[in-house]
Amino acid sequence: xxxxxxxxxxxxxxxxxxxxxKVPESYVETTASGGTVSLIAFTAMALLAxxxxxxxxxxxxxxxxxxxxxxxxxxxxxIDITVAxxxxxxxxxxxxxxxTMVASDGLNYDPVTFDLSPQQRLWxxxxxxxxxxxxxxxxxxxxxxxxxxxxxxxxxxxxEDSPSQSPAACRIHGHLYVNKxxxxxxxxxxxxxxxxxxxxxxxxxxxxxxxxxxxxIDHLSFGEEIPGIINPLDGTEKVCTDHNQMFQYxxxxxxxxxxxxxxxxxxxxxxxxxxxxxxxxxxxxxGVSGIFMKYDISxxxxxxxxxxxxxxRFLVRLCGIIGGIFSTTGMIHGMVGFLVDVVCCRLQxxxxxxxxxxxxxxHVNNQAPAPPLEATENHTH
Numbered sequence: 412x413x414x415x416x417x418x419x420x421x422x423x424x425x426x427x428x429x430x431x432x433k434v435p436e437s438y439v440e441t442t443a444s445g446g447t448v449s450l451i452a453f454t455a456m457a458l459l460a461x462x463x464x465x466x467x468x469x470x471x472x473x474x475x476x477x478x479x480x481x482x483x484x485x486x487x488x489x490i491d492i493t494v495a496x497x498x499x500x501x502x503x504x505x506x507x508x509x510x511t512m513v514a515s516d517g518l519n520y521d522p523v524t525f526d527l528s529p530q531q532r533l534w535x536x537x538x539x540x541x542x543x544x545x546x547x548x549x550x551x552x553x554x555x556x557x558x559x560x561x562x563x564x565x566x567x568x569x570x571e572d573s574p575s576q577s578p579a580a581c582r583i584h585g586h587l588y589v590n591k592x593x594x595x596x597x598x599x600x601x602x603x604x605x606x607x608x609x610x611x612x613x614x615x616x617x618x619x620x621x622x623x624x625x626x627x628i629d630h631l632s633f634g635e636e637i638p639g640i641i642n643p644l645d646g647t648e649k650v651c652t653d654h655n656q657m658f659q660y661x662x663x664x665x666x667x668x669x670x671x672x673x674x675x676x677x678x679x680x681x682x683x684x685x686x687x688x689x690x691x692x693x694x695x696x697x698g699v700s701g702i703f704m705k706y707d708i709s710x711x712x713x714x715x716x717x718x719x720x721x722x723x724r725f726l727v728r729l730c731g732i733i734g735g736i737f738s739t740t741g742m743i744h745g746m747v748g749f750l751v752d753v754v755c756c757r758l759q760x761x762x763x764x765x766x767x768x769x770x771x772x773x774h775v776n777n778q779a780p781a782p783p784l785e786a787t788e789n790h791t792h
Contacts, residue, residue: 507594522578599701
C-alpha cells in the first residue's frame with residue numbers, strides 16, 4: 412500500500428510539472444483562417460527542411476596554414492611537354508640552388524607531331540576554357556578537389572589518326588626527383604653534360620636555323636600526381652616568332668596536404684608568372700634560347716580538409732526551423748486576428764451608434780412631461 416501511495420504521489424508530481432497541458436477537443440474552436448495559416452506553415456516547414464537536408468549533404472573545404480618543417484625529403488616533378496624540335500637536338504635537366512645537376516634519366520623522349528588531331532585539339536580547347544574559369548573564380552578549385560579520382564584524366568588523349576608527315580617534334584615526359592630547394596628545370600639546345608666547373612649543353616653541332624622552341628605544356632605538377640587536378644600551366648601553348656627565343660616561367664610551389672572523402676595525399680600547388688623575349692645580342696638582349704622554369708618553394712604549407720556538417724547540428728537547425736515557423740505563424744495569426752477584430756468593432760460602432768442615438772432622442776421627445784396635479788386643480792376652481 413505504501414508503495415502504491417508513493418507511486419501515485421510521484422505520478423501526481425510529474426503531472427504537475429507537465430509543460431504541455433492537453434486541452435479537450437470540445438474547448439478547441441477551428442477556423443478557416445487558422446487552417447489556412449497552418450497549411451502555409453506546414454508547407455514552409457517542408458520546403459525549408461528539404462533545403463536544409465541538401466545543405467547537410469553538402470561539404471566544404473577548410474584551409475589551414477602552417478610552417479613547412481619538411482625540407483629533407485625529395486621533390487617530385489611531373490613533366491609532359493612537347494617541343495617543336497627533334498629529340499636529338501634538345502636536352503632537359505635540372506640545376507638546383509646548391510648547383511646539383513639532376514640528369515634527365517627519368518624522362519622519356521618520344522618523336523611526335525606537334526600539331527594536334529581534331530580530337531586532341533577539342534580536348535585542348537576545353538582545358539583552356541577550364542583554366543580561364545579557374546582564373547576568374549578560384550572557388551571552382553574546391554569543386555576540383557572534391558571530385559578528384561572521379562573526373563576525367565587530365566592527360567592528353569592519344570592520337571586517333573596517323574599523321575601524314577614524319578615526326579618533327581619531341582615529347583618529353585616522365586618525372587624527376589630533386590632536392591627540396593629552389594632550382595631551374597630547363598629545356599635547351601643540345602644534350603646536357605656534367606662539368607666540374609658548371610653546367611653545359613652540347614649545342615655547337617646544332618644549326619641556329621633549326622632552333623624552334625615552340626612548345627605545349629600538357630602537364631606540369633610537383634609532388635604526388637593526382638588524376639583530376641588541373642594545374643596552372645596545363646594546356647599552355649607558345650609559338651615562337653623567332654629562332655632565338657627564350658621562354659621563362661617563374662614558379663612558386665606551395666606544399667599542400669589534401670584530405671577529402673575520396674583521397675588523402677601530399678601534393679603541391681603552385682603559382683606562375685611567365686615572360687618571353689627574343690635573344691639578340693646586338694641590342695643587348697642576352698641569354699640562351701630555350702624553355703626555363705625557375706621554381707622556388709614556399710615556407711608555408713597548406714592543409715586542405717573536406718568538412719561536413721555534423722548530425723547534431725543538422726537536427727538543431729531542423730528543430731529551429733520547425734519551432735521558429737510555429738511561433739512566427741502563431742504570432743502573425745494572432746496579430747492579424749486582433750487587428751481584424753478591432754477594425755470590425757469600430758466599423759460596427761460607427762454604423763449602429765448614430766441610429767441607436769437617433770431612436771433614443773425620438774423616444775425622449777415624444778414623451779412630454781405631465782403637468783403637476785396641484786396646478787391643474789387650482790386652474791379648475
